[in-house]
Amino acid sequence: MDARNEIHSSKLIHLSAQERRARILLFIEECVGSMLGAAGPLPESIPRKKPLREMGVDSFMAVRLRHALQDASGERLPASLLFNYSTIEALAEHLTVRWASARPAMASLRGSEIVARLKDMSEDEAQTFLAAVKS
Numbered sequence: 001m002d003a004r005n006e007i008h009s010s011k012l013i014h015l016s017a018q019e020r021r022a023r024i025l026l027f028i029e030e031c032v033g034s035m036l037g038a039a040g041p042l043p044e045s046i047p048r049k050k051p052l053r054e055m056g057v058d059s060f061m062a063v064r065l066r067h068a069l070q071d072a073s074g075e076r077l078p079a080s081l082l083f084n085y086s087t088i089e090a091l092a093e094h095l096t097v098r099w100a101s102a103r104p105a106m107a108s109l110r111g112s113e114i115v116a117r118l119k120d121m122s123e124d125e126a127q128t129f130l131a132a133v134k135s
Contacts, residue, residue: 007023007024007027007069007072007073007099008072008073008074011023012024012073012099017096017100020096020099020100021092021093021096024092024095024096024099025048025088025092027069027072028065028069028088028091028092029042029048029088031064031065031068031069032052032055032057032065032088035057035061035064035065036055036056036057042088048087048088048089048092049087049088049089049090050087050088051086051087052065052082052086052087052088052091053086057082062082062083065082066079066081066082069081069095073095073099074117074120075098075099081094
């Protein structure tokens with residue numbers, strides 16, 4: 001599964017916290033694994049509570065990871081994200097909680113923001129997104 005398409009807020013909005021966290025965790029693992037030269041998610045032998053810096057993730061890689069999370073989720077994230085949440089576990093937990101509140105935030109979107117988000121979505125994603133905005 002390519003997790004990159006699975007963490008956009010329009011796809012996470014209807015999932016349980018556990019399912020949302022699993023998708024976010026897989027995405028982070030795939031990104032970090034790719035940056036560190038793995039062919040997929042990180043091997044099970046690498047602890048998810050180990051600081052990313054100790055795994056070999058440098059500041060450039062941290063910026064790339066934040067950008068990948070932003071691009072895939074459609075959400076803007078703070079520059080300090082990986083400084084504040086320095087392990088895969090902490091980052092996944094933070095994003096799970098942060099994106100759990102995406103549904104109420106959808107109601108406050110303006111027309112131009114809705115159009116901007118719809119541009120890069122498939123028809124199915126757009127329908128799910130618009131249903132979430134209406135509710």
